Amino acid sequence: MKNKKAETESSMAEQELSPKQKRRHARQVSAARAEGLMQGMVGLMRPSDVAIDCGANVGTVTQSFARSGALIHAFEPDPVAFEALEINTRGFPNVVRHQAAVGVAASKLDLMRSIDFDAGPLRQTVKSTLVAGSHKVDYDKKNAVSVDVIDFPKHLIGLLDQYEDVAVLKLDIEGAELELLNLLLDRNLLDRIRFIVAETHEKQFRPLAGDYAELRRRVAERYDNTKVFLDWI
Template identity: 45%
Template structure:
């Protein structure tokens, strides 16, 4: 009888885990569909005089649609593998400025760490490359890390605003590094110089940062509507 109960309990646990995985996958798919629709709406409203930033451009899946609008696109991608693909994807666009660098809150160099399976699947794994320690399934050994340039995104925003006026759009998908930047943008009023900022936050990937992400989300929601700052990009 005890064995049957244990077996039933194990099966229930397995089913609950499967249900949780399906629920999370459905939520992610819904967010992806929303982000795709949002990007289409953004592109439909961009003008050639607009300036937009794609931070964490990877191979150019967002950069290219932005470039097709005629707006001037600054695309930032630190991983050399992804940057090569990004360069190929945007080579015919004179309105794209590429930056082979990570973005942060300071300028210098920083250690870029890659996923454990990077060399098995560099295209798929390159989206996980990060400058933040403690991420899930990230190889932090020196064999799988490289030094890359680091650019202060707050400084870039200030400089572009001084030259061009309001920045039309900023997208951030930078595997945890968005936390420091978003905190600075909120504290320094930099969201006000951007028409729309979207970011994917990575609290699920960085357990130690979850409390800070929670505080940030609450503060941003209090200060700005989601039509100006959207932290549910994917």
């Protein structure tokens, strides 16, 4: 009863906030949820485990994973972010760093940068993408860089051949998660991963909103969000 009352009071208080205050409140709630998820994911891992961080950027999540003692494979294609990832994780011998993007097949593609890339390259690398259609990205190739893309299903199968399962898979790959998650679903490869957390980017790639809705439907048919969580930030 007390919990329901507290939720009602919290909801009423939120309704009284200004739009700016609501956005700040939403960010605080998301940050708290992400921190709780992070603790839960690290709690899943043991030194004998393997975990994968796709879209590692500067290594914040990679470092948290690595503190568990598990073997961590970290993928980051943007050379600006990868340099920071190398520096930030050099104290962790259990981190394997891959300067590459992850995809459904091996290739070499142009990585497109943010429209604001020149104003702060390192900060803006979180928006770098291989996927067309983002309103936040400069597609005239002024700041584009050619990057390697690995065949992620093949890499995942290789790890599963060595380990009983994968403890955690984190995907924050700026739109490329749509095609990759659908393929992993088609091949039943998510079954052998204990926990999958992904940030989907339907707000960034608005023309793909329908495809994202279908992905969410497919995931919900097979898994609950204690197995596959699609609202990572």
